[in-house]
Amino acid sequence: SVFFSFWASLLLSLLLGVVVTEVINIEKIIFIYKFMMPVLLYLSLTRVSLTENEVHQLVRISFIVFFIMSLWVFIYIYLTSSGIIVGNSRVSFPLSNYRYSDAHLYSSYLSLSVLFFIMIKNKIKYSKLFIYATIFIGIVATILTGSRTGVVVLFSGFLVLLFYNFSGIRIIKYFIFLTFSTLIMISIVTFLPEYYEQINALNSRAFSFNISNDDSVSIRYLSLLKSIEES
Numbered sequence: 001s002v003f004f005s006f007w008a009s010l011l012l013s014l015l016l017g018v019v020v021t022e023v024i025n026i027e028k029i030i031f032i033y034k035f036m037m038p039v040l041l042y043l044s045l046t047r048v049s050l051t052e053n054e055v056h057q058l059v060r061i062s063f064i065v066f067f068i069m070s071l072w073v074f075i076y077i078y079l080t081s082s083g084i085i086v087g088n089s090r091v092s093f094p095l096s097n098y099r100y101s102d103a104h105l106y107s108s109y110l111s112l113s114v115l116f117f118i119m120i121k122n123k124i125k126y127s128k129l130f131i132y133a134t135i136f137i138g139i140v141a142t143i144l145t146g147s148r149t150g151v152v153v154l155f156s157g158f159l160v161l162l163f164y165n166f167s168g169i170r171i172i173k174y175f176i177f178l179t180f181s182t183l184i185m186i187s188i189v190t191f192l193p194e195y196y197e198q199i200n201a202l203n204s205r206a207f208s209f210n211i212s213n214d215d216s217v218s219i220r221y222l223s224l225l226k227s228i229e230e231s
Contacts (some may be wrong), residue, residue, distance in 0.1 A: 003039060010035060051159045063124055067134045072108075073141035077175055088148045107150025110142040115157040137180070 010032065018024055050058070076091045080085075080098075087098025091106055114135055121131055142150040165178065 006035075009031075018067075056123070058123055059120065060126070062113075063117060063126065063131075064133070065112075066117065066138060069113075070110060070134065070138040070141040073110075073144050079146065082168060091144070101146045103145040104149050107142050107145040107147035108153065110145065111150035111153035111157070112136055114138045114142065115161070118161065136180075136184070 014029075014032075057121060059157075072094055073091050077088075077097075080087050080089065082186065085098055089102035090101040090103035092098045092101050092103070093106060117131070117135060117138075121135070124131055140156065
């Protein structure tokens with residue numbers, strides 16, 4: 001019933017938009033598919049019968065893909081900085097059009113994967129060192145996408161994890177891990193001066209939330225106000 005109510009509201013919204021504006025925009029139909037994706041994924045997973053061994057294999061494969069995608073961010077920065085490939089300063093998915101960055105989607109994938117694998121880290125059948133190293137690489141890679149989306153998802157996710165796993169020892173562990181991550185980031189910039197400008201620009205963009213001086217943020221902010229007004 002919850003899903004039905006959501007889709008009914010979405011379809012009603014699209015219908016009202018056509019009636020009010022008297023313009024039929026076929027491209028907006030894609031939003032139905034976009035919002036259905038999480039539901040379709042959930043429904044497909046709940047209807048597939050997997051053995052425990054198959055589930056572990058699926059997790060292992062997903063973790064390796066996450067590891068490769070995290071490394072690709074660093075490889076991409078090297079390739080663009082060295083002039084080996086010509087593309088946007090912000091990362092794009094492998095084998096895509098590098099001139100047009102899809103870093104916002106990339107950062108969403110990385111940040112959600114980081115949180116997911118942190119939550120199931122005890123069920124991943126790899127060495128603890130490899131698991132923690134990969135998660136760390138994923139966090140740094142998320143920041144180096146230069147996308148605020150990933151940073152917000154990580155920040156929000158870590159707050160939720162701390163809330164549900166509240167203990168002094170865990171907080172100390174998280175603090176040590178974040179401090180170590182920060183020191184590694186500083187070391188990367190210090191020992192790789194040829195990439196300093198690009199890394200610094202990506203890092204600054206990821207943590208910049210100045211509405212007045214940032215077109216990307218201000219457009220989203222104005223769109224939010226407009227949607228509230230129209231609602």
